[in-house]
Amino acid sequence: MNRITGLFNVRYPIVQAGMIWCSGWELASAVSNAGGLGLIGSGSMYPDVLRDHIRKCKAGTDKPFGVNMPLIYPQMDEIVNIVIEEGVKIVFTSAGNPMKWTGLFHEHGIKVAHVIANVKFARKCEEAGVDAVVAEGFEAGGHNGMEETTTMTLIPMVREAITLPLIAAGGIATGRGMMAAMALGADGVQIGSRFVASAESSGHERFKQSVIRAADGDTALILKKVIPVRLIKNEFYHRVKELENRGASREELMELLGRGRAKLGMFEGDLGEGELEIGQISGLISEIKPAAEIVEEIIAEYDETRKELYERTF
Amino acid sequence: MNRITGLFNVRYPIVQAGMIWCSGWELASAVSNAGGLGLIGSGSMYPDVLRDHIRKCKAGTDKPFGVNMPLIYPQMDEIVNIVIEEGVKIVFTSAGNPMKWTGLFHEHGIKVAHVIANVKFARKCEEAGVDAVVAEGFEAGGHNGMEETTTMTLIPMVREAITLPLIAAGGIATGRGMMAAMALGADGVQIGSRFVASAESSGHERFKQSVIRAADGDTALILKKVIPVRLIKNEFYHRVKELENRGASREELMELLGRGRAKLGMFEGDLGEGELEIGQISGLISEIKPAAEIVEEIIAEYDETRKELYERTF
Numbered sequence: 029m030n031r032i033t034g035l036f037n038v039r040y041p042i043v044q045a046g047m048i049w050c051s052g053w054e055l056a057s058a059v060s061n062a063g064g065l066g067l068i069g070s071g072s073m074y075p076d077v078l079r080d081h082i083r084k085c086k087a088g089t090d091k092p093f094g095v096n097m098p099l100i101y102p103q104m105d106e107i108v109n110i111v112i113e114e115g116v117k118i119v120f121t122s123a124g125n126p127m128k129w130t131g132l133f134h135e136h137g138i139k140v141a142h143v144i145a146n147v148k149f150a151r152k153c154e155e156a157g158v159d160a161v162v163a164e165g166f167e168a169g170g171h172n173g174m175e176e177t178t179t180m181t182l183i184p185m186v187r188e189a190i191t192l193p194l195i196a197a198g199g200i201a202t203g204r205g206m207m208a209a210m211a212l213g214a215d216g217v218q219i220g221s222r223f224v225a226s227a228e229s230s231g232h233e234r235f236k237q238s239v240i241r242a243a244d245g246d247t248a249l250i251l252k253k254v255i256p257v258r259l260i261k262n263e264f265y266h267r268v269k270e271l272e273n274r275g276a277s278r279e280e281l282m283e284l285l286g287r288g289r290a291k292l293g294m295f296e297g298d299l300g301e302g303e304l305e306i307g308q309i310s311g312l313i314s315e316i317k318p319a320a321e322i323v324e325e326i327i328a329e330y331d332e333t334r335k336e337l338y339e340r341t342f
Numbered sequence: 343m344n345r346i347t348g349l350f351n352v353r354y355p356i357v358q359a360g361m362i363w364c365s366g367w368e369l370a371s372a373v374s375n376a377g378g379l380g381l382i383g384s385g386s387m388y389p390d391v392l393r394d395h396i397r398k399c400k401a402g403t404d405k406p407f408g409v410n411m412p413l414i415y416p417q418m419d420e421i422v423n424i425v426i427e428e429g430v431k432i433v434f435t436s437a438g439n440p441m442k443w444t445g446l447f448h449e450h451g452i453k454v455a456h457v458i459a460n461v462k463f464a465r466k467c468e469e470a471g472v473d474a475v476v477a478e479g480f481e482a483g484g485h486n487g488m489e490e491t492t493t494m495t496l497i498p499m500v501r502e503a504i505t506l507p508l509i510a511a512g513g514i515a516t517g518r519g520m521m522a523a524m525a526l527g528a529d530g531v532q533i534g535s536r537f538v539a540s541a542e543s544s545g546h547e548r549f550k551q552s553v554i555r556a557a558d559g560d561t562a563l564i565l566k567k568v569i570p571v572r573l574i575k576n577e578f579y580h581r582v583k584e585l586e587n588r589g590a591s592r593e594e595l596m597e598l599l600g601r602g603r604a605k606l607g608m609f610e611g612d613l614g615e616g617e618l619e620i621g622q623i624s625g626l627i628s629e630i631k632p633a634a635e636i637v638e639e640i641i642a643e644y645d646e647t648r649k650e651l652y653e654r655t656f
Contacts, residue, residue: 029656032656033656039656146559147625165494166480166492167492167495174559175559176480177558177559178481180514180623181481184516184518184519184626185625188626198492199492199494204525207522207525208494208523208526209522211647212518213518243461243499244460244491244495245489248490275588275589276589307495308492308495309495311491311499312498312502334651335652337648337651337652338651338652341343342346342347342354342355
């Protein structure tokens with residue numbers, strides 16, 4: 029047992045990131061059944077859809093699972109009520125102030141992890157009394173911090189600043205990546221991109237194929253004047269980039285962005301005009317596999333690496 | 343012995359990055375004497391200054407040391423001749439095509455490592471027949487790649503693509519960071535920022551103090567339309583950033599950049615108007631120490647971490 033497996037009562041300190049359009053109950057329950065911690069990504073769900081996913085997840089696994097919620101969600105009160113009513117025991121919050129909801133969750137016996145991208149917010153998490161911190165580096169897919177601090181540098185700086193259980197996120201897809209995160213001071217890892225390319229991911233098949241095709245340099249962090257997001261460089265990206273290079277305003281960018289770009293890309297499979305959120309580590313992912321196989325592979329490679337590093341001399 | 347210590351005939355697979363204005367013969371010989379591989383950074387030296395540093399370095403250590411050279415240097419022929427004439431046995435090249443000089447260096451029994459920031463150039467290194475590759479992530483200080491690939495994701499992708507001895511750079515300052523790099527598949531590490539903050543670094547004392555004061559988020563990669571460089575966010579940075587946000591052209595940026603900004607900042611200690619090149623990991627560096635102590639600390643922490651990770655269970 030370590031600080032993460034003990035906290036969430038799971039076998040492995042591997043959290044499957046709660047990702048919009050990709051992580052419904054099928055993926056979350058598959059990861060939890062495999063000994064990790066599966067998360068339902070509520071960010072792309074209407075409240076009633078979330079309730080349905082929670083119920084199906086409960087039916088699909090008798091292991092712990094959680095719900096991820098961006099705190100900027102417009103119907104937060106409703107989402108929070110559903111999570112409490114349905115007896116969810118773990119929530120991962122992001123994109124907001126952990127002070128606001130942590131107390132209420134704790135009153136209902138719900139464990140809270142909060143996602144941050146800098147040391148200042150890691151300290152705020154400690155003040156807010158959350159149970160664990162997810163520190164997410166610049167290489168991560170989807171929404172990201174403004175400071176561009178990478179996993180390699182963020183994890184040891186957060187580790188130095190706070191004592192809470194620490195989950196590393198961003199750039200991790202393998203047992204070697206997990207070992208690197210643990211060496212830097214993490215107690216566990218959160219993995220997104222690798223689970224996008226899983227059989228149980230609800231992302232569109234064309235999106236999954238674009239993830240396994242991606243090589244190094246195929247993603248970029250853009251839209252920093254709106255909200256930074258890492259995605260695959262497709263036609264949509266190039267149009268945003270052109271505007272940005274011309275010094276376009278937030279308003280112009282918002283207009284091009286429009287609504288529903290993420291759904292269009294990741295759920296409906298429009299690889300040209302959709303927003304295809306994925307991390308840099310997609311360059312290392314080459315096959316779509318069942319989530320259970322992914323978890324097993326990561327743990328097996330972690331264990332090999334542990335022995336290899338111990339025996340290795342200069 | 344491993345593939346890096348064997349190649350360079352050093353005790354530890356720790357390379358001190360050849361940095362402009364900071365790594366003269368004092369630093370390089372101190373690191374080599376401590377069992378690492380010290381590099382003289384020729385990028386900020388006139389040819390006759392370089393010759394002087396090489397001679398002093400030979401007098402200062404009987405251990406292997408090398409010279410780092412950006413291949414865009416205007417007087418490359420002269421620099422190459424000096425390195426050959428002075429009997430230097432190791433060169434690290436960067437910012438150019440490794441095809442051009444590797445053959446000549448090899449004719450003179452000189453080992454060549456080349457610095458890259460993406461998989462494509464790692465493959466070119468292999469074709470060029472260099473002896474080792476330095477893969478440098480987005481978090482590194484100074485000049486950097488366009489793709490923004492971080493150390494956490496670049497190292498495993500390069501490891502998968504080529505079989506050459508691999509040195510990880512960017513975001514590494516401690517034994518834990520070194521262990522993370524080794525877990526990701528590196529055979530050794532190149533460390534810059536930590537050695538900037540060494541007693542033997544020829545950087546200005548005010549620059550060194552600004553490095554140990556830096557926290558997470560205090561550096562940024564800018565000037566992507568000219569040549570990407572990571573530096574401390576000072577007044578100069580903010581003026582560049584303002585121009586960039588307005589969509590300024592390469593020419594406008596070149597004009598603001600002017601000449602001698604790096605010397606002004608790092609060597610003359612102008613913290614406002616100078617270019618203060620340093621990596622993100624500066625946020626973890628809090629003390630100026632002798633180079634030998636830095637090497638010893640890194641190795642001691644690496645060894646502790648090795649045991650800790652081996653014994654750690656979930």
